[in-house]
Amino acid sequence: MRRSIPSLIHRYKLYYFLIAPGIIYYLIFHYIPLYGVVIAFKDVSPFDGVKEILTSEWVGLKHFRNFTNSYYFWDIMRNTLLISLYRLIFGFPAPILLAILLNEAKNILFQRIVQTVSYLPHFISMVIVAGLLTTFLTTDGGIVNTLLQLMGLKQIFFLGDANYFRSVLVISGIWKEVGWGTIIYLAAIAGIDAHLYEAAKLDGAGRMRQIWHVTLPGMSFIITLLLILSIGGLLDAGFEQIFLLYSPSVFKVADIIDTYVYRKGLVDLQYSYAAAVNLFKSLIAVILLLGANYLAKKYKQEGIW
């Protein structure tokens, strides 16, 4: 027999009470402000206050058209997608690999030390990371260029050279987050039934075969889940890092939607235009997320809903 909603709420009131702060938080800070999205379709001056959001002139898709007609539209889209794609291709498997390697290391002390050392950078703020990178990579006595010079190679101005800038972004991003990413995979590995490994051994499977047939399938659910989530965030190419490191000579390869929105909104005061660009980005993100979820389900994996 199904009960009515009020009586269900009454029966589990303690649970509802516990969940209430979370729901209220999301309502107030994530859903109610959503109405501000309408400024993307209006001409709002940033200094006129909240009322202006409702009363200002409706301009329809003008800002969207302006964005797609902009000379730099394709550059920005390409950079955003490429940088995120590189992050996904190189950055996503990295913690999986590290987690498997750590799992195979039989010396517990070694395992612990590596784990701790590898996830320390996660706690360093991006500003510090940018400072470190600038110091390491400078051509004026930076350690990397000094090493290059000692090996008889030419010095490279990594942060000012369009050929290297994206690699610097991706590699430093992996360095910062790889250890932190392993935590969830290690937990998944720990949850794999030890009997499976024994059975595999009895069947004559070596280390590699055990990884391939036991460890990886055991992790596959969590891998798919995180992959879907990261595809949803594919257009978040890492505003902070790029903003701290880029300069005009690498704009061509580094300017992404987020840095563009920052300049349009906060520097040029075109709030409506910036909102339109960001809404455009969110739309694509939703499409990507739905697509990834659909594909995951199609290939017999669990989706996120």
Next chain:
Amino acid sequence: MSGKRIVAGIVSLIMFAAVIGCSTSEKSGNASTAGNQDTGQGESAATDSKKNEQVYIYANAGNLALASTLSKKEDLEMVHKEILDRSGFEVEANIPPKGQEAEKLNLLLASNEPIDIFVGSIGAFRDNGAIQPLNDLLDKYGSHIRELWPKEWASAWDAVTDKEGKIWAIPQMPQLAEKTIFLRSDWLAKLNLTMPKTIEEYETVLKALKEKDPAGAGQTIPIVTNMTGLNLALSAGFMDVGYGPWMDQDGKVKPPEVNPGYKDFIAKMAEWYQKGYIYKETFTLNTERTRELIKQNRVGSAIIHYSVVTNIQSDLQQKTPEALYEVAGELKGPKGNITTMSGLSPYGWMLNKKSKNPEAAIKFIDWIHSDIENYLLIMYGIKDKHWKYTDEANHVFERLNQDYAGEYLTASTFAYTVQFAPSDPASKPEYDFLGKYSGDTSRVKNPATADVDYLYDQQEISDKLPHIEDINRMIEEEVVKFIMGARPMSDYDKFVQELYSAGLDKWIEVMTEQYNKVKAAMK
């Protein structure tokens, strides 16, 4: 069982208390920083308003961006109290983060934070309705403000006044040349060279700096600069006009980047970069880092905003007493004067449209402009504590310490700058430069449209040129690439074509139209 319940009860109580505690401490944390103004407005406006009026300033006069540290807490308190005692105004200063002054200001204004006075270019603020016209306020309370500004700089008032005669700001500066070429004269002497007068001589100096390495250990940097520095302190030497939009023979206004002389200039800079005269990472340096290099006794010549050099020289001299930067005042390019005089800019001190008490704000500015000692108080601190006169009649003084950094400086004005002179080594070079070079019109060129472009209709321009930023960005990005050698100079004409495909045609059309309109109206 009951024991467990008691433990659970205590734990939940502690958590509850922690939640409450955290949330209140967060509240008070806000109050002591940004939210400060809220409580201030609520309480003190109610209690103090009979005696003292509250004024909120945004400290973006520029002095703090160049200060090496902020004030000591006690000294800040002392100056705050002194201002209150002498003027009756309770001044609250909002200190911007270095390098992000403009963004923070935009955020504060958009989020209704109490800010009364700030400085900037009036265009976007006026068009977005962020500021208020000052005519009535100036008539009622601003007699000293008007008196202080010298008659010969009257055009600066025109630049902040619109067609209807509304005054939107109080001018801060007349036309000045603020970017220049400095050279280490002690190194020149060491290398048996003299101050260069031609580009060829300058190149000889650069070559000597590079090869003879006066700093030692390969540390010498012949040039540090940035794009603005190069454009305003040197490029005019290769063109017939100052850096800025120019009038082509076809009667159209065009950006300087398509001026044939400018191409020669960029070619020369690319050559210098390639030869290692220009510091390799110069275009990614921020002001802080540039000053660091100067302080480390490494920079032979700096093509940059004057204060980046003048305000750090005394720090450099602490370790290297003989170090001295001098302006290459007689240096000329193939086409004459190298320095561009800034055009009339609609720049000045503005009042927030939402200011709760604009009368108080303008009265406070009037108080500052009524007596130079008031100005010295907000800029340098308390007399005989932070500074003392060495020649009172001429307002020559020396700073006794740097304990007060100038957080309360507002309504800064060049009209005062020329009336006093700090004699201490930390401030003297700056005032020497301002007195000797910044206003000297005999050694500069003006941009071709400088006398009219401050009257352009900015709203119309942004309506007709929604993609004007694309062009600006392309210029910013590509010109640097040519200098750094990331693009060969043979590509320069291609770059000009790219400008046209990004909408330069339209840019030229709109700017020419604006120029002609204003010219016609002037007649």
